[in-house]
Each structure stands twice: as C-alpha cells, then as structure tokens.
Amino acid sequence: MAISKEEFDLFRKFIKEKCGITLVEGKEYLVENRLTVLMIQSGAETFTELYKLVISDNTLAAKVIEAIVTNETLWFRDNSFFELLNGKVVPWLVDKAKRSKVRIWSVASSTGQEAYSVGILVNEACIAVGNPALKNKFEVIGTDISPSAIFMAISGRYSQLAMSRGMRKEYLEKYFKKDGAAYELDESIRSMVQFKKMNLLDNLIGLGSFDFVMCRNVLIYFSDEIKRDIYSKLHKNMNNSAVLVIGATESSAAYTDDFTQRSIGGSVLYTPKGSTQSVGLETSIG
Amino acid sequence: MTTREDILDGLNNIAEIPTMPEVICKVDEVMNSSSASAASVADIIINDPAITLKVVKLANSPLFTRGRRIDDVRQAIVQLGFREVRNIVLALSSVNMMRSVNNIDHKKFWQHSITVGFAMKALAKFYKKSDLDEEFLSTAFTAGLLHDIGVLVFDQFFPELYQDVLDSAVEGGDEPLDGLELQELGITHCEVGGIILARWEFGIPIVDSVLNHHSPESASEGKMLAELLNIANFICNNQGITNGTPLQSLGFSDLAWEELGLSLDDSREIIESVRVEAEKSQVLLSLSGS
Numbered sequence: 294m295a296i297s298k299e300e301f302d303l304f305r306k307f308i309k310e311k312c313g314i315t316l317v318e319g320k321e322y323l324v325e326n327r328l329t330v331l332m333i334q335s336g337a338e339t340f341t342e343l344y345k346l347v348i349s350d351n352t353l354a355a356k357v358i359e360a361i362v363t364n365e366t367l368w369f370r371d372n373s374f375f376e377l378l379n380g381k382v383v384p385w386l387v388d389k390a391k392r393s394k395v396r397i398w399s400v401a402s403s404t405g406q407e408a409y410s411v412g413i414l415v416n417e418a419c420i421a422v423g424n425p426a427l428k429n430k431f432e433v434i435g436t437d438i439s440p441s442a443i444f445m446a447i448s449g450r451y452s453q454l455a456m457s458r459g460m461r462k463e464y465l466e467k468y469f470k471k472d473g474a475a476y477e478l479d480e481s482i483r484s485m486v487q488f489k490k491m492n493l494l495d496n497l498i499g500l501g502s503f504d505f506v507m508c509r510n511v512l513i514y515f516s517d518e519i520k521r522d523i524y525s526k527l528h529k530n531m532n533n534s535a536v537l538v539i540g541a542t543e544s545s546a547a548y549t550d551d552f553t554q555r556s557i558g559g560s561v562l563y564t565p566k567g568s569t570q571s572v573g574l575e576t577s578i579g
Numbered sequence: 580m581t582t583r584e585d586i587l588d589g590l591n592n593i594a595e596i597p598t599m600p601e602v603i604c605k606v607d608e609v610m611n612s613s614s615a616s617a618a619s620v621a622d623i624i625i626n627d628p629a630i631t632l633k634v635v636k637l638a639n640s641p642l643f644t645r646g647r648r649i650d651d652v653r654q655a656i657v658q659l660g661f662r663e664v665r666n667i668v669l670a671l672s673s674v675n676m677m678r679s680v681n682n683i684d685h686k687k688f689w690q691h692s693i694t695v696g697f698a699m700k701a702l703a704k705f706y707k708k709s710d711l712d713e714e715f716l717s718t719a720f721t722a723g724l725l726h727d728i729g730v731l732v733f734d735q736f737f738p739e740l741y742q743d744v745l746d747s748a749v750e751g752g753d754e755p756l757d758g759l760e761l762q763e764l765g766i767t768h769c770e771v772g773g774i775i776l777a778r779w780e781f782g783i784p785i786v787d788s789v790l791n792h793h794s795p796e797s798a799s800e801g802k803m804l805a806e807l808l809n810i811a812n813f814i815c816n817n818q819g820i821t822n823g824t825p826l827q828s829l830g831f832s833d834l835a836w837e838e839l840g841l842s843l844d845d846s847r848e849i850i851e852s853v854r855v856e857a858e859k860s861q862v863l864l865s866l867s868g869s
C-alpha cells in the first residue's frame with residue numbers, strides 16, 4: 294500500500310519529536326517499506342490507523358523507530374573521500390605513527406565497514422613504506438549506540454550483499470575468507486579495531502583524544518540543537534593537530550565554529566581552530 | 580477464505596501432525612516430580628533401545644565428556660547430569676519427527692535448531708541472573724530446539740504455499756523471513772510454532788517465547804526466553820548455522836541484549852562458545868542417522 298503525503302508527514306513529525314531525527318522529503322518509499330510489516334502485524338489497515346496505534350503504544354513506537362533509523366553503511370563509502378584518505382590523510386597518519394601512537398575514531402561505526410576500511414588502508418600504507426609493524430601503533434575505535442550493529446562488527450562476518458556494497462576485489466581476495474555464505478575478515482585487520490557501545494548524547498570524554506575522527510551519516514538524524522552539542526563534544530575529543538571529516542552531503546557550518554574548514558580535492562576536512570599543527574598538516578595534505 | 584484462515588484450518592484438521600515424543604513426556608514428568616533420580620530417568624530411557632545406544636555413544640564423545648568410559652545410560656546420566664541427558668533425548672527424538680521434506684534441508688534445519696538449543700544455555704551463562712537455575716536452562720534448551728518448528732510444519736503440510744515464501748526470500752534480499760511469511764501467507768512460522776507447541780502442552784513461557792522469537796519486545800511470560808532466543812538465533816545465523824531458508828543475518832533486538840545484561844566485551848568469547856555448541860550438535864546429528 295502506498296503511503297500518502299499526509300501519512301508520511303504524521304510519521305515524520307512523530308519521529309522528529311521522539312528522537313530528534315529528521316526524515317527528509319523523498320524518503321516516503323523507505324517509510325512505506327519499513328512500516329508495511331508493522332502495519333500487518335499490528336492489524337492496522339492503513340498507515341493512518343497504524344499511526345493511531347503507535348502514539349498510544351510504546352512498544353510499537355519503539356519498533357517504528359528501530360525500523361526507520363537504519364544501520365545502513367558500506368565499504369569505502371564515498372569514493373572521493375576515500376581517495377583523499379588514501380592519497381593524503383593515511384600517509385600523514387603513517388608518518389605520525391613513526392613518532393607516536395595514532396588514534397582513529399569511527400563515530401557511528403554501525404556494522405564496522407567504515408572502521409575496517411580505514412584499517413585496511415592503514416595496513417596497506419604501512420606495508421608500502423616498508424614497515425608493516427607500524428600498524429601496531431594505530432588504535433582504531435568504532436562506537437555506536439546499537440549492540441546488534443557492534444556485535445556484527447566484532448564478528449567480522451559479512452553477507453554477499455554487504456560485500457557487494459563497495460568492497461574492492463583486491464582487498465576481498467587479500468583480507469577475506471569465504472566461510473559458507475559469509476565472508477570473514479582477516480584477524481590482522483580485526484585486531485586493529487575495537488568497538489564500543491556509546492550514545493553520542495552522553496558524555497564522550499572517557500574515550501580519550503583522537504588524531505583522526507570520522508563522523509559521517511549520523512548527525513543528519515539529529516535536531517540542530519543536538520548537532521551543535523555533538524560537534525562541541527567531538528572538538529573536545531580531538532587533539533590539537535587532529536582532523537575531522539563528515540559525510541559528503543553534510544555541512545557543519547551552522548552548528549559549530551570550533552573548526553577551520555579546509556577544502557582539498559573536492560573533499561572537506563576540518564581542523565580545530567587555533568591549532569598550530571594544522572599548518573603543518575595542511576602542507577602535508579595540500 | 581484467506582490464506583491465513585486456510586492454514587489455521589489446516590492445522591486443526593491435519594491428522595498426521597505429530598504428537599510430542601512419548602519418551603519426553605515421561606522423562607519430563609519424572610524430572611518435575613520430587614523423586615527424580617538418575618535411576619528413575621534411566622529406567623524410562625532404557626525402554627527405547629535405539630535412543631539408549633545413542634545416548635551412551637554421545638556420552639563417550641569428547642565434546643560432551645572427558646574422562647572415563649561410559650557403558651550405560653545410568654553412568655551417562657551421572658556424568659552429564661540428567662537434564663542434559665533429557666535435552667539430548669529430546670533432540671534425538673525431535674529429529675525423527677516430520678521427516679518427509681519438501682523445500683527445506685532437513686539436516687540444516689536441525690543443525691540450526693539443536694545449536695540454538697545448546698547456544699541458549701551457553702549464552703545464559705554470560706549474564707548473571709539469580710533466577711538462572713538448571714530447570715530454566717533446560718526450558719531454554721527446549722525453546723531453542725523447537726523455536727523454528729513452524730518452518731518445518733509449513734514445509735511439511737503446506738509445501739506449495741511455502742515454496743512461494745522461499746522464492747520471494749531469494750529475490751527479496753534483506754527482508755526477514757517472518758516479514759515475508761506475513762506478506763505471503765498472513766501468518767508466520769513463529770505463530771504456527773506457538774500453536775503446535777501449545778498443542779503439545781509445553782508451558783506458557785516456551786510457547787510465548789517461540790511465538791515472539793523475532794519480536795521479543797512483544798513477549799510476556801516468556802520474555803527472557805524470547806530475548807535469549809532472538810540473540811542465540813542471530814548468532815547462529817551470523818556464524819553460518821542457518822535453518823535452511825535463504826534469509827539474511829539482519830541483527831538482533833538491541834533491547835533484548837540490554838535487558839538480558841549481556842556485555843559486548845564478551846562478544847568474541849560468546850562466538851567461540853556458540854561454535855563449540857555447533858560441533859556438539861553436529862555430533863548429535865550424525866548419531867541420529869540424519
């Protein structure tokens with residue numbers, strides 16, 4: 294059954310109120326797909342009826358939210374971003390690793406693809422500079438609010454469908470072992486990454502400070518006020534010379550002035566304002 | 580009549596829907612009485628020579644016991660504990676129910692089911708709850724073993740209808756199985772499983788948990804079991820031990836994980852222990868002649 298504009302708006306308003314997540318126009322198909330099963334299960338005949346049930350039933354409400362807030366992610370998400378990463382950021386981090394420990398944070402790591410993609414690139418770069426053991430100087434942390442997503446990430450096992458979304462053939466052959474229908478990531482990469490449960494609305498100080506932070510495709514779900522709050526927390530978790538990246542379609546401009554924006558090869562990086570080291574970074578990246 | 584009504588009607592009228600294995604009824608009766616002892620449980624099992632032989636063989640398998648040779652059921656009970664022997668007997672007799680298969684790989688189905696049964700117990704040991712007694716673990720095993728029985732009932736008694744569901748699963752990608760069943764048939768394997776287990780007179784917690792194993796938030800009396808089932812089932816699927824239907828590993832209920840009090844720091848260990856349970860179920864299955 295097709296969802297009408299009015300019905301979509303009802304659910305959009307509901308989700309916004311409940312969890313600060315804004316569904317943009319044009320996501321009707323997503324809401325429709327995800328909610329059809331819930332509609333049948335709850336015995337509702339239309340989306341309007343489902344909505345009436347949802348507002349008076351907390352369990353059903355939780356299911357609606359879970360169905361819409363997705364864990365969607367892919368390997369090497371956004372080509373130009375990963376080109377920049379591979380060409381500039383990773384070499385800079387590898388260089389840094391010769392002198393000190395390097396900490397990388399995948400802020401909403403979902404099922405792990407983002408953190409592991411970076412892990413693979415770092416590993417490759419260490420081999421390329423003739424110092425494979427350098428990878429032990431890296432600590433990659435993935436955090437997410439969903440235990441299920443984190444468990445999947447820790448398991449390091451991905452379906453054919455998940456692999457088809459962005460994994461490159463050379464890395465698939467090099468780092469994955471086929472086991473039944475699943476592809477299992479090699480321990481050499483799995484051991485580089487640690488996953489933790491973390492709600493971005495909570496205090497994040499305990500994580501310590503990072504050299505490179507990826508906060509991509511998660512803040513889009515939050516209200517402006519929460520976005521501001523999270524940017525300010527991210528800033529506190531970055532050391533002076535650190536680099537922040539956000540999703541390709543996102544902009545931080547309205548929510549923070551803690552960072553200086555730097556545009557490199559079609560991608561945007563952010564460095565903490567007033568950071569002296571960022572000048573050095575710019576030359577090594579630019 | 581809708582497909583749903585057809586199926587409900589069919590379930591009421593199908594004469595061949597099996598009954599609970601007799602040996603299990605008796606074993607459970609003795610175990611629930613205060614006079615339960617290794618001898619009284621052994622007495623019942625010995626009446627079934629085929630099962631007796633298998634239990635003794637299993638008790639000698641290094642995955643189940645270490646140490647001295649076991650020659651008879653009574654020793655097996657002493658060594659394994661009579662609840663574990665009861666679980667093994669239940670598994671061995673279940674595998675022999677509804678053998679004529681249509682679209683489902685019978686062996687895969689039971690490998691999944693037995694592993695989920697053992698995994699329930701293994702998982703329960705990863706969170707500390709005062710109400711975790713031997714009886715609960717035994718109930719947990721039963722729920723695990725029979726949680727997908729609705730799939731087998733669909734396949735056995737409504738093979739054409741179920742083939743449609745399975746076909747749509749292959750094409751559909753990442754739709755969960757119960758969602759597809761609901762769309763195609765108007766009824767899920769969870770509900771059918773609940774109906775059958777209620778008919779077999781299993782307790783309300785087991786029936787409730789099987790009914791809600793893909794939506795543990797909706798469970799009531801069987802909530803903790805349903806939560807365990809949801810997670811044990813996911814981990815088995817994640818490790819490639821699936822029930823023979825082409826479904827995707829979609830994740831477990833976050834709420835269930837939180838409410839049970841499981842810790843993500845244990846994830847690797849949990850996976851390891853489930854893999855060990857999978858080996859145990861393999862040994863068990865190889866003995867059943869399946």
Ligand SMILES: C[S@@+](CC[C@H](N)C(=O)[O-])C[C@H]1O[C@@H](n2cnc3c(N)ncnc32)[C@H](O)[C@@H]1O
Pocket residue numbers: 362363364365366367370400401402403404407436437438439442491492493494508509510511
């Ligand atoms: C679309 S995924 C993004 C994955 C990855 N960063 C990428 O870009 O491919 C969004 C993730 O944000 C997580 N998330 C949502 N709300 C959160 C919160 N309050 N705290 C932490 N993570 C959250 C979700 O569980 C989900 O896994």
Ligand SMILES: [Fe+2]
Pocket residue numbers: 726727768792793
């Ligand atoms: Fe199931």
Ligand SMILES: [Fe+2]
Pocket residue numbers: 691695726727812822
């Ligand atoms: Fe299952």
